[in-house]
Amino acid sequence: MDFGPHLLLASLEGAVAAAILALTAIGLSIVFGVMRVVNVAHGEFYMIGAVIAWWVASIVGTHPALGFVAALVVAPLIVGMLAATADKFILQKIDYDPDRTIVATIGLLYIIQQITLMTFGPEARPVQPPFNTRLALPWFEFGENGFEMYWPWGLSITSYKLFVIFAAIAIMLALWMLMTRTKIGLIMRATQQDSDMAKAFGIPVNRVYSWVFGLGAGLAAAGAVLVVPMQQAHYLMGHDPLLLSFIVVIIGGLGSLPGTVIAAILIGMSDGIISVFFSPTLAKIIATLVVAMVLVFRPNGLMGRSN
Amino acid sequence: MKNFDLTKSTLTRRKVLKTLGAGVAAASILPRLGGIAHAATSEPIRIGFQAHRTGIGAAYGRWYSRATSAAVTRINDMGGINGREVEIITEDDGTDPKRGAEVIEKFAKQHEVDVAFGTLYSHVVYGSAPRAGELKLPYFVVSEGHHVASGKLNRYTLQPGITDVKSQVQAMAPFVADNLGKKVTMIFPDFAFGHDHRDFFTAAIEAQGGEVVESIAIPPTETSFTKYFPRIPRETEVIYHVMVGPAVLTFVKELGEFFGPNRPELFGFIDSLEAVDFASPGLEFLEGSYFWEGMARYAQADQTDIDKTYRAAVGVDNNGASISDSRDVATFSHMFGCWETLNIIKRGMETCGYQGPADRQSLIEAVEAMSDMPYSLDHPQGAKRFNGKTHQTFGHQYISQVIDGKLVVKHKTSIEDGLYEDEVDYTKQSF
Numbered sequence: 001m002d003f004g005p006h007l008l009l010a011s012l013e014g015a016v017a018a019a020i021l022a023l024t025a026i027g028l029s030i031v032f033g034v035m036r037v038v039n040v041a042h043g044e045f046y047m048i049g050a051v052i053a054w055w056v057a058s059i060v061g062t063h064p065a066l067g068f069v070a071a072l073v074v075a076p077l078i079v080g081m082l083a084a085t086a087d088k089f090i091l092q093k094i095d096y097d098p099d100r101t102i103v104a105t106i107g108l109l110y111i112i113q114q115i116t117l118m119t120f121g122p123e124a125r126p127v128q129p130p131f132n133t134r135l136a137l138p139w140f141e142f143g144e145n146g147f148e149m150y151w152p153w154g155l156s157i158t159s160y161k162l163f164v165i166f167a168a169i170a171i172m173l174a175l176w177m178l179m180t181r182t183k184i185g186l187i188m189r190a191t192q193q194d195s196d197m198a199k200a201f202g203i204p205v206n207r208v209y210s211w212v213f214g215l216g217a218g219l220a221a222a223g224a225v226l227v228v229p230m231q232q233a234h235y236l237m238g239h240d241p242l243l244l245s246f247i248v249v250i251i252g253g254l255g256s257l258p259g260t261v262i263a264a265i266l267i268g269m270s271d272g273i274i275s276v277f278f279s280p281t282l283a284k285i286i287a288t289l290v291v292a293m294v295l296v297f298r299p300n301g302l303m304g305r306s307n
Numbered sequence: 308m309k310n311f312d313l314t315k316s317t318l319t320r321r322k323v324l325k326t327l328g329a330g331v332a333a334a335s336i337l338p339r340l341g342g343i344a345h346a347a348t349s350e351p352i353r354i355g356f357q358a359h360r361t362g363i364g365a366a367y368g369r370w371y372s373r374a375t376s377a378a379v380t381r382i383n384d385m386g387g388i389n390g391r392e393v394e395i396i397t398e399d400d401g402t403d404p405k406r407g408a409e410v411i412e413k414f415a416k417q418h419e420v421d422v423a424f425g426t427l428y429s430h431v432v433y434g435s436a437p438r439a440g441e442l443k444l445p446y447f448v449v450s451e452g453h454h455v456a457s458g459k460l461n462r463y464t465l466q467p468g469i470t471d472v473k474s475q476v477q478a479m480a481p482f483v484a485d486n487l488g489k490k491v492t493m494i495f496p497d498f499a500f501g502h503d504h505r506d507f508f509t510a511a512i513e514a515q516g517g518e519v520v521e522s523i524a525i526p527p528t529e530t531s532f533t534k535y536f537p538r539i540p541r542e543t544e545v546i547y548h549v550m551v552g553p554a555v556l557t558f559v560k561e562l563g564e565f566f567g568p569n570r571p572e573l574f575g576f577i578d579s580l581e582a583v584d585f586a587s588p589g590l591e592f593l594e595g596s597y598f599w600e601g602m603a604r605y606a607q608a609d610q611t612d613i614d615k616t617y618r619a620a621v622g623v624d625n626n627g628a629s630i631s632d633s634r635d636v637a638t639f640s641h642m643f644g645c646w647e648t649l650n651i652i653k654r655g656m657e658t659c660g661y662q663g664p665a666d667r668q669s670l671i672e673a674v675e676a677m678s679d680m681p682y683s684l685d686h687p688q689g690a691k692r693f694n695g696k697t698h699q700t701f702g703h704q705y706i707s708q709v710i711d712g713k714l715v716v717k718h719k720t721s722i723e724d725g726l727y728e729d730e731v732d733y734t735k736q737s738f
Contacts, residue, residue: 006537013534064588122365123635124553128588134567154536154565230560231530234553236363240530276534280526 005139005152014272016161019168020223022264024241025248026257027219033255034192034212037091037101041108042220043242045083048112049075049221050233051120057127065130075225076218083217084210092206116235129160129229164226171222188212247287251294253304262302351394355414357425362402363552366582367427367638372397374642377621378649388656396420404434411435415442421664422447424648427641429454429499436460445667447652449644453503456699458731462738465674465698468648472503474725478704479599480511482718487572488544489517495549497524504549532558536565549576556583563592581638585712593709600705601640602688605713617687643688650685668738675734692722696732701725
C-alpha cells in the first residue's frame with residue numbers, strides 16, 4: 001500500500017481506538033478526580049458492559065439496531081448500579097482508605113471476572129452491528145494526467161466505525177454539559193474541590209460518591225457497548241482497556257477531563273499509526289516511555305494541577 | 308439366635324457368589340464389576356488432566372474437558388483399565404507456561420497421578436514438559452505443535468492422539484498450490500505454534516513451486532487487526548491464515564471488511580474459527596473459502612456410524628455445536644485428540660500390565676511400540692500411524708469449503724502425505 005492511503009487508514013483506525021479509549025479513561029478519571037479512588041476494577045466494568053450488551057441484544061433479537069439501542073441504554077445503567085452498590089457495600093465500609101481501596105478493587109476485579117467465566121463462559125460472543133456498510137475511500141495523487149482520484153486496495157472504513165467516533169464525541173459532550181452546566185455537575189465539582197466543606201453545606205457526599213462511582217463505571221460500559229459489535233464480548237477483555245486507561249489518565253493528569261481526552265487521542269492515534277508502520281510492540285513501548293517521561297517532567301500530567 | 312442368623316446369611320451369600328461365578332453371562336452383564344473384582348488393586352488409575360480452564364485457551368479447555376470426561380465414561384463402562392476404574396484429576400493451567408509446570412509438579416507430588424495428559428497451547432507444553440521429564444511422569448499432550456517430534460522435549464512427553472503442524476501443513480500445501488494459487492501471504496500468531504506454521508508451510512509451498520510473499524506475525528493478545536492488513540502485498544493470490552485466542556472472530560471479520568468484494572483466495576486453519584459459529588454476523592464473506600479441519604465440524608453426507616456415536620458421546624450435534632446450546636460451538640478439530648489419547652493410554656497400560664507408578668517406563672515403551680491404529684470408535688478422527696521414535700502420530704487431514712455457511716469436506720489427505728523424516732529418536736534416550 002502507498003504511504004498516503006496507508007497513513008489515512010492508520011489514522012482512521014487510530015481515531016476509532018482513541019474514541020473508545022477516551023470514554024473508558026474519562027470514567028476512570030472522574031472517579032479519581034472526585035473520589036480520589038484508584039479503581040483497578042474499571043476494566044471489568046467495561047467487560048461486564050460488553051457481556052450485558054450481548055445478553056440484551058440476544059434477548060431483544062428482532063432487528064440488530066433495536067438490540068443495539070437497547071443495549072446502549074440498559075448496559076451502562078446496570079453496570080452503573082452494580083458499581084454504585086459496590087461503592088456502598090465495599091468502598092464506603094473501608095472509608096476510601098487509598099491502600100485498602102486498591103486491594104478491594106483488585107478483589108472486585110477477580111470476583112467479576114471469575115463470575116463471568118462461570119456464567120457467561122470462556123467464548124468470545126459477537127453482537128450484530130446496527131448497520132455496517134463498507135465504505136471504500138478514494139485517494140488523490142498528482143500523476144502524469146495531473147490531479148487524479150483512485151480507489152486504493154483495502155482503503156476503507158465501515159459506517160459503524162464512523163458512528164463509534166461520533167457517538168463517543170456525543171457522549172463526551174453530554175458529560176461536559178453535565179459537569180459544567182447542571183446542578184449535578186456543580187455538586188460533583190464541589191465534592192471534588194473540598195468534600196468536608198461540601199458536607200458542611202449539606203451535600204450528601206456519600207451518595208454523591210456512589211453516583212460518581214456508578215457514572216465512571218457506566219462510561220466504561222458505554223465504551224464497551226460501542227466496541228462489542230467490532231470486537232466480541234469476552235471475559236478477559238477488560239485487561240487492555242484498564243492498562244491503556246491508566247496510561248491515558250497518568251499522561252493527561254489524574255482527574256483532569258480535557259487532559260484525559262487529549263491523552264486518549266494522543267495514545268489512540270499514535271498506537272494506530274506506529275503499529276501500522278512499525279510494530280504494535282513498539283507502539284506499547286513508546287506509550288510506556290511517554291508515561292515515564294511525563295512522570296519525570298510533569299508529575300501531575302499534561303493538564304494536571306499540583307496541589 | 309444371632310449365630311443362626313449369621314450362618315444363614317453366609318450361606319445365602321455363598322450361593323449367590325456361586326451362581327455369579329458359574330455363569331460367564333454374569334461377567335458380561337456386569338463387565339465393570341467383574342473386571343474391577345479381578346484387579347490386583349481396586350485403587351482407581353489416576354490421570355492428571357492439565358486443562359485450560361482460564362486464560363486465552365479457556366474455550367478449548369472447556370471442550371477438552373467434555374471430550375475427556377466422555378472418553379473416561381466410555382472406558383469405565385467397558386471395565387476400566389486392567390480392571391481398575393479411571394479417575395480424572397483436573398487442574399487449571401491458566402493457559403500459562405509457568406502455571407503449567409506447577410500443575411505437573413502438583414500432579415506428581417500432591418495428587419500422585421499415574422500419568423499426566425491434556426493441554427493444547429504450545430507454550431504451555433514447552434513450559435511443562437521439562438518438569439514432567441525431571442519428575443519422570445509420562446506426559447501425553449494434545450497440542451498439534453511440532454515440539455514433540457522436533458526432539459526439543461524428552462522421553463516422557465508423547466503426542467499419540469493428534470497430528471503435528473509440520474505434518475498437517477506438508478499434507479495441505481499441494482492442494483493450496485494446485486487449486487488456489489502459488490503466491491501466498493501468511494498471517495499467524497507470534498509464538499511457537501505460529502512460527503511452526505510459518506517455517507513448515509514456507510518450505511512446503513516452495514517444494515510445490517510456490518512462494519510466501521509476506522509473513523505477518525500478530526501478537527497472541529491482539530484485539531484489532533485492520534492495522535496489519537496493509538502489509539499484504541497486492542500480488543498475493545492466497546491468504547493463509549491461522550489465528551488463535553478469543554479475538555479470532557474479529558480477525559476474520561476485519562479481514563472481510565478490509566478486502567470488500569474483491570478478495571484473494573483464502574485458505575485458513577479452522578483454528579481461526581474454532582468455537583466460533585459460522586453464522587456469526589460479518590462472516591458471510593467466507594463463503595467459498597477453504598479451511599483445514601482436523602475433523603469435519605459439520606456431519607457430512609456420508610456420515611459414518613462411528614462419527615454419529617462419537618458426536619453423541621461428547622454431546623455435539625450435526626453442526627458441531629453443543630446438543631444443549633446451539634450457540635456453544637465445539638473445538639471439534641482438536642478435542643478428538645483427548646478422546647483418542649485416553650484410548651491409547653488405556654491400550655498402553657493393558658499391553659504392559661500397568662500396576663502403578665513403578666511401571667511408568669514400561670508404559671512409555673508399550674506406547675513407543677505402537678504403530679498403525681485403524682479407524683474405529685477408539686480413533687473416530689481416522690486411522691493413525693504412530694512413530695515411536697519421534698513420539699508423534701500421523702493421521703488424515705481434511706480440506707473443507709464453506710458452502711451455504713457450512714463446511715463441506717472437499718479433500719482428505721492420506722497419512723503418507725504428511726510423513727517426514729525423523730528428527731529425533733527418543734527411544735535412544737535413557738529414562
